[in-house]
Amino acid sequence: MRGSSDVARLSVAGPVEGPATLRTGESVTVRRLRPDDRDGLRRFVAGISEESLTRRFFGAVRPERVVESLGAAAGDPDGLSLVLESRTLEGLRLVALGEYRRDGTGAPGAETAFLVGEAYHGQGCATVLLERMARSAVARGIRFFHAVVLAENYAMVEVFRGCGFPLEERWGTDALHFRIYLPEPVGPRAALVLA
Numbered sequence: 782m783r784g785s786s787d788v789a790r791l792s793v794a795g796p797v798e799g800p801a802t803l804r805t806g807e808s809v810t811v812r813r814l815r816p817d818d819r820d821g822l823r824r825f826v827a828g829i830s831e832e833s834l835t836r837r838f839f840g841a842v843r844p845e846r847v848v849e850s851l852g853a854a855a856g857d858p859d860g861l862s863l864v865l866e867s868r869t870l871e872g873l874r875l876v877a878l879g880e881y882r883r884d885g886t887g888a889p890g891a892e893t894a895f896l897v898g899e900a901y902h903g904q905g906c907a908t909v910l911l912e913r914m915a916r917s918a919v920a921r922g923i924r925f926f927h928a929v930v931l932a933e934n935y936a937m938v939e940v941f942r943g944c945g946f947p948l949e950e951r952w953g954t955d956a957l958h959f960r961i962y963l964p965e966p967v968g969p970r971a972a973l974v975l976a
């Protein structure tokens with residue numbers, strides 16, 4: 782298992798929603814995806830390249846189908862969909878999205894996935910989202926995240942390998958299967974801010 786002796790780079794103590802700072806110094810807001818985000822979500826997905834959509838959904842997908850699927854998943858009580866929102870000259874814009882869905886009510890694991898706007902790659906968005914989702918998951922008693930990552934998706938691999946949480950990796954046919962073990966809750970659960 783990798784990372785088990787590392788000091789976790791990410792902290793599960795702290796709020797799930799609220800402000801965050803990207804590597805560029807830009808301030809963004811982390812918040813839960815809302816039903817009234819449909820137009821914002823449509824605009825966000827319209828700016829995502831075909832390659833990125835393929836990496837996220839493992840095949841060709843229509844943007845409208847992506848919007849529907851991301852929107853529907855946000856209503857799952859056993860999951861969480863978080864967005865990063867940026868303040869631009871044209872108003873607030875969704876720039877990244879991270880999700881986890883528990884494997885079943887009370888299950889120890891949850892599948893996680895990310896989609897970051899092209900202009901925001903490499904600025905720490907996925908790392909921020911992973912940390913915030915980990916906070917929520919730990920507070921809900923989830924013990925690990927899992928994800929399937931295409932072999933050529935170096936950025937996603939780096940996010941997981943660099944997070945500092947203990948992780949297991951195993952090869953599937955053309956993809957890496959990650960399991961990321963979350964830390965025990967810090968302090969009383971009630972002190973954690975649930976999303």
Ligand SMILES: CC(C)(COP(=O)(O)OP(=O)(O)OC[C@H]1O[C@@H](n2cnc3c(N)ncnc32)[C@H](O)[C@@H]1OP(=O)(O)O)[C@@H](O)C(=O)NCCC(=O)NCCS
Nearest residue numbers: 833836895896897902903904905906907908935936937939
């Ligand atoms: C994968 C993805 C979510 C990463 O998001 P991101 O916000 O750019 O990630 P971060 O900025 O937090 O971290 C990216 C890391 O990968 C590294 N990286 C980026 N491109 C890389 C490359 N081609 N090779 C190696 N490392 C790379 C960065 O240096 C950074 O590592 P660091 O934290 O050690 O500096 C984003 O690229 C994306 O949305 N891709 C399309 C959808 C997708 O692949 N989803 C994942 C499916 S589970």
